[in-house]
Amino acid sequence: MSKRKFFLMMMSLLLIFSLVTISCSNDEDEEEGDQPADSKGESAEPAAAAGPLYTPNGKEGTLTGTVKFEGAAPAPAKIQMEGDDFCAKANPNATSESVVVNGDKLQNVIVYVKDGLKNSFNTPTEPVVLDQKNCQYNPHVVALQAKQQFKVTTSDETTHNIHPQPKNNKEWNKSQPPKGEPIIETFARSEVIPVKCNQHPWMKAYIGVFNSPFYAVTDKDGKYEIKGLPPGEYTIEAWHEKLGSTTEKVTITENGKQTLDFSSAKFAAKSASNSGGLKLGAVFTLPCCRPGHEMH
Numbered sequence: 001m002s003k004r005k006f007f008l009m010m011m012s013l014l015l016i017f018s019l020v021t022i023s024c025s026n027d028e029d030e031e032e033g034d035q036p037a038d039s040k041g042e043s044a045e046p047a048a049a050a051g052p053l054y055t056p057n058g059k060e061g062t063l064t065g066t067v068k069f070e071g072a073a074p075a076p077a078k079i080q081m082e083g084d085d086f087c088a089k090a091n092p093n094a095t096s097e098s099v100v101v102n103g104d105k106l107q108n109v110i111v112y113v114k115d116g117l118k119n120s121f122n123t124p125t126e127p128v129v130l131d132q133k134n135c136q137y138n139p140h141v142v143a144l145q146a147k148q149q150f151k152v153t154t155s156d157e158t159t160h161n162i163h164p165q166p167k168n169n170k171e172w173n174k175s176q177p178p179k180g181e182p183i184i185e186t187f188a189r190s191e192v193i194p195v196k197c198n199q200h201p202w203m204k205a206y207i208g209v210f211n212s213p214f215y216a217v218t219d220k221d222g223k224y225e226i227k228g229l230p231p232g233e234y235t236i237e238a239w240h241e242k243l244g245s246t247t248e249k250v251t252i253t254e255n256g257k258q259t260l261d262f263s264s265a266k267f268a269a270k271s272a273s274n275s276g277g278l279k280l281g282a283v284f285t286l287p288c289c290r291p292g293h294e295m296h
Helices: 003-032 085-090
Strands: 061-068 110-115 128-133 136-138 141-145 150-154 160-164 174-176 183-185 191-197 204-210 215-217 223-229 232-240 244-252 257-259
Touching: 061 244, 110 141, 110 204, 110 223, 128 141, 141 215, 150 174, 204 215, 215 223, 244 257
Parallel strands: 061 257, 128 150, 141 204
Antiparallel strands: 061 223, 110 215, 110 232, 128 136, 150 183, 160 174, 160 191, 191 204, 232 244
């Protein structure tokens, strides 16, 4: 090998080593972050846990409210389940739950404290349960605190495949047979995670992961309640998988009961799609290894 070719090869190896080191450093920085990115409408931005551990003192307040849907509600789309005999028989009239309106009240909206918290908070010990019933996730939207147990059960006589698709947490994909054991996992970082079933493409759900216990999901009457809030000023966000999100300011006084309502007319519409994606680095070819180039 000539000295010139040897020198070029060594310089190329040094360049690649430097790029790999930088890439690993960036990946570590991303893993350390606990604030979710806005993943095309599927990620909220929960308040970061910070400060000393909060100790309740009996002066906490409560926030309640209703989310109203403005305008004509879309007709629920019918779900075709002919691909699975059990599903087709168990749930012949299934409809999509992406927008559920009862009267003029909007269900499945996550309402949470986005900003203003000054403490960290204990993680609840009780797991949050997501069941698979009649080949749909039940409930359609759940919320839990970071590192709280997330328990997946099945009530169906068919195999399911639970596949959360996070951006800030570890992705997993697990099969669950009929009467199978519960699947128990945790999520370390805050974000809203879309969930699908690889076995049944119509099955979809969302998991809201937060750094505090101050969140709620609106019920069939569009109502929510957040208890135990320390007195203070907060930014509250309401998030919906299809309609987007909106924020409002609120002040909680000692032992106070505050009402904060939301209207879908103020939601900033966002797409509820998440393609995930892989980060691919640039491809380099060593001088010695280019097509038609022989190493001597």
